[in-house]
Amino acid sequence: MASESNEVVKEFRLFKVYKDGRIELFRPPVEKIPPSDDPDTGVRSKDVVISLDPPVSARIFLPRVSGPARKLPLLLYIHGGGFCLQSAFSRTYHDFVSTVAAEAGAIAVSVEYGLFPARPIPACYEDSWAALRWVAGHAGGDGAEPWLNEHADFGRVFIGGDSAGGNIPHTLAVQVGSIGLPRGVKVVGVVLVHPFFGGTDDDEMWLYACQTNRGLTDPRLKPAKEDLARLGCEKVLVFVAEKDHLREVGVEYCEELKKSGWRGSVELVENVGEDHCFHLRDPKYDKAVELKDKIVSFIKHN
Incomplete structure (x- = not known):
């Protein structure tokens, strides 16, 4: 035995x-770290509960606000980790999202979604959609979270993530385009950093972790043309890394998006000489700073 x-x-x-x-x-x-106030950047953070059943929470980052009347763009961030690792509350993602919030002058909501095997796929998609809906529920100024009520510009919402967290925003954007969000909420852009999509040896891992799937043609794994055509955003920014095993599927995603009939614009940035999610390992590395700065610029100027 x-x-x-x-x-x-x-x-x-x-x-x-x-x-x-x-x-x-x-x-x-x-290891998960508690929220904190950063004396250097002025970014404050706190954790919120989005749902008890299923359990969904998030960490919110609020940068310095120049005046009570100023509204800030909002970033919903989805962490990576192969659908089974990492956390919005880890040092890695706390520091990265806090830095983006500070430099972009944006409120960021970093989602703590269910991980395999405790909560198999599609929990990650369902939890992230619940988080986006929860955020959008503050557009009228009467939601549960004062920071969102008082400071968020719901006409400038962005969704981003890396690796597995670079896959999930695609499905969220499809849902925005097909189901919609409350009046006054507009998803302007989506950022996919070294995204996971079908077409690699990891396909079988995703299929095993997903309780209900349509095989290799599942649109969450292999984005369908009709889904690409109705993405509910205006702009998409995709990063790929030259030495990443996910490079080709990221490039293909951009090519298929351009051919789909979608009316938005997509930009592809290749991190030459780099591997998967290199920017998280050493945030001060010059190319990691370039990647982060590109995301910041995308948020600030759209």
Whole structure:
């Protein structure tokens, strides 16, 4: 029995599956840090509960506000981690999103969504959509969160993320284009950093982690032309890295988006000589700063 329970029946990039059904992640859970006020940048942060069942929460970042009448663009950020790792509350994502909020002068809402295996896919999509709907529910100025009521410009909403978190915003933009958001809420742009889409060895990992899927043609994995055509935003900014195994699917996404009939504009930026999500490992590295600055500019000037 012991030998049978230790028999591995499936092994993917981020986890393996034993014959008895156990799943072992190859990386330990990340340490989560509390929200805090940054004395250097002036960015304040706090955590909010979006839903108790299912459990969805978020960390909100508020930069310095020059005056009570000034409204700030809003960024909904989706962290990466292969749908099974990382957290909006990790040091990595706290620091990155806080920096973007400070430099772009934007309120940022970083989503803590359900991770596989505790909450299999599609929890990540459903939780992120719930977070976007929760944010949009403040457009009338009477939502649960005062920072959003008082400071957010709901005519300048952006959705962004990296890796797995670069996949999820696509599905959110499709839902915005097909289902819509409350009056007064406009998604201007979407930022996809080294996004995961179908067409690599990781496809089988996504299919295993997703309880309900349509196989390799699932539109969340392999974006459908009709979905691309109705993205509910005006602009899309996509980053790919030259040495990343996801480079080709990111490039293909841009090409298919241009051919789909969608009326917005898409820009592709290639990080030459770099690997997957390099910018998170050393934020002070010159090319990491360039990537971050491009996101900041995208938010500030749209």
